[in-house]
Amino acid sequence: MSKITIDLENEPHLYFRIDNFTVPDAARAEFEATVRRNQAFLQKLPGFRGHVVFEKTGGPTTFNIATIAVWESKEALDKAGERVRAYDKEIGFDMPTMLARWGVKAELGNFNAPRAMQ
DSSP: OOOOOOOTTTOTTOEEEEEEEEOOGGGHHHHHHHHHHHHHHHTTSTTEEEEEEEEOOSSSOSOOEEEEEEESSHHHHHHHHHHHHHHHHHHTOOHHHHHHHHTOEEEEEEEEOOGGGO
């Protein structure tokens, strides 16, 4: 797993991909293998700063897995999205189809950390 350093005072331009998933136990092994494959691919992309996976330990949300990938800029994040879509197509991976097959619910999004809220 990549080490993530977030220093918004010195790097306010960082962008984040934060995805939340509800993963049924029956789909867990395939889902985890996909996350590992994606992480290995992301690490090779320009502007990638790190990735971490969280597993829910408590709270009212239905999500049990959250992932955060850190990018050096919005441009790097946008280009990574294009590369991931091309890679998925190349290997025959259709995310919406697989999530539906696994019974996984997902909320996916790109974020920044606005100075006004810090």
